[in-house]
Every structure is written in C-alpha cells, then in structure tokens.
Amino acid sequence: MGFLSVLSMAHKLVKERAAIGDTVIDATCGNGIDTQFLCELVGPRGTVYAFDIQAEALERTRLRLLGGREAESDEVMADRMAKLQLVHASHAEMDKQVAADAHGKVAAVMFNLGYLPGADQSVITTTEGTIAALAAAIALLRKGGILTVVLYPGHPGGAEEADAVTRFASELPQQLAQAVLYRMAQKAEAPYLLAIEKR
Numbered sequence: 001m002g003f004l005s006v007l008s009m010a011h012k013l014v015k016e017r018a019a020i021g022d023t024v025i026d027a028t029c030g031n032g033i034d035t036q037f038l039c040e041l042v043g044p045r046g047t048v049y050a051f052d053i054q055a056e057a058l059e060r061t062r063l064r065l066l067g068g069r070e071a072e073s074d075e076v077m078a079d080r081m082a083k084l085q086l087v088h089a090s091h092a093e094m095d096k097q098v099a100a101d102a103h104g105k106v107a108a109v110m111f112n113l114g115y116l117p118g119a120d121q122s123v124i125t126t127t128e129g130t131i132a133a134l135a136a137a138i139a140l141l142r143k144g145g146i147l148t149v150v151l152y153p154g155h156p157g158g159a160e161e162a163d164a165v166t167r168f169a170s171e172l173p174q175q176l177a178q179a180v181l182y183r184m185a186q187k188a189e190a191p192y193l194l195a196i197e198k199r
C-alpha cells in the first residue's frame with residue numbers, strides 16, 4: 001500500500017486542524033496546488049493568503065483557481081476568488097501583509113520550499129528568508145494551528161536550508177509548539193515534511 005506522500009501528509013495534517021471560514025496561508029503558492037486545496041478547505045467564508053515572489057507563480061495559481069479558463073469573466077472570477085488574496089511579496093513579510101485582525105487566529109500556514117517547476121530554477125527559497133517567515137508564521141497561528149514545511153535536501157542549497165529549518169524547529173520551546181518530522185529513513189535526499197503545531 002505504501003505511505004502517504006509528503007504532500008498528501010501535509011494536506012491531511014492541515015485538514016484535521018482547519019475548517020470552513022478559517023484564515024489560512026500558502027507561503028509559497030508556485031503552481032497553486034496547495035492554494036487550491038486551502039480554498040476548498042475554508043470555503044467562500046474563509047480567507048486564503050497566497051504568497052510568491054514570482055509573478056508567474058501568482059498567475060499560474062490564478063489560472064488554476066479559474067479551472068484553466070483564461071477568458072473567464074471578471075464577475076465569475078470575483079466570485080470564485082473572493083476568499084483569495086494573491087500577494088506578490090516574500091513570505092518573510094507575511095506579518096505585514098496579513099490583516100491585523102487575523103493575527104493570532106490563522107489556522108494553517110503551508111510552505112513548499114525550493115523552486116517553481118518549469119521556471120527559472122535559480123529563484124529559490126533562501127535559508128534566511130525562510131527562517132524569518134517561519135517565525136512570523138508561528139506568531140500568526142492560533143493555538144492548535146498548524147504550520148507545514150516540505151523540504152528538498154536534494155537540490156543545490158536545499159540541504160543547508162533543510163538543516164537550518166529542522167534545527168530551528170528542534171530549538172522551539174516545547175510550551176510554544178510541538179514539531180514532528182515525516183521522512184524516509186533510507187533516502188537522505190528525498191523530500192521530507194516538517195509540521196509544527198502551536199500550543
């Protein structure tokens with residue numbers, strides 16, 4: 001039968017902790033797969049913030065949410081996108097970009113690190129920016145809220161970033177948050193999942 005993929009495990013952990021009407025964040029929207037999952041999870045009464053530093057990623061996400069129909073009317077789009085805030089900025093700025101009244105109330109923040117497939121692979125998440133964003137994300141979460149991070153130790157620079165993120169999580173005070181890893185024990189280079197639940 002096999003184990004769940006890291007992406008499916010991230011979705012499972014988020015689904016167990018976020019619900020209709022919640023505010024949630026996709027910190028690296030890329031192709032929009034996680035953004036779409038979050039939009040369906042929280043429904044039209046919820047709010048989804050989707051961050052990316054590449055305009056192309058935001059556009060791919062917008063098109064995915066429209067079901068790939070580029071010529072969709074503005075009214076239909078407004079209807080379907082009402083709960084979605086596409087933010088062309090680094091996730092390191094999320095505390096400034098998320099509405100003040102949502103601070104401490106966010107149910108889930110999802111990170112999927114690395115580069116946008118099929119785009120410029122030199123544009124990748126960085127250790128410094130990711131650690132700053134993780135700290136901001138934990139502050140934004142409500143108690144019982146979850147942060148998931150998919151890490152890629154297999155690409156250049158990815159192992160250093162993955163090590164720094166794992167160390168950051170291991171040093172979090174246990175009264176603030178609980179952190180777990182979901183990882184293939186026999187494949188050091190395989191992507192793995194870090195999940196942090198705020199207490």
Ligand SMILES: C[S@@+](CC[C@H](N)C(=O)[O-])C[C@H]1O[C@@H](n2cnc3c(N)ncnc32)[C@H](O)[C@@H]1O
Pocket residue numbers: 027028029030031032033034035051052053054057089090091092111112113114115116117123124125126129
């Ligand atoms: C692996 S992709 C994300 C895949 C995405 N979750 C999906 O479902 O398709 C990583 C994304 O992170 C973005 N990124 C890199 N640095 C970033 C930053 N500082 N803030 C936000 N996004 C960033 C990249 O542009 C890229 O689109």
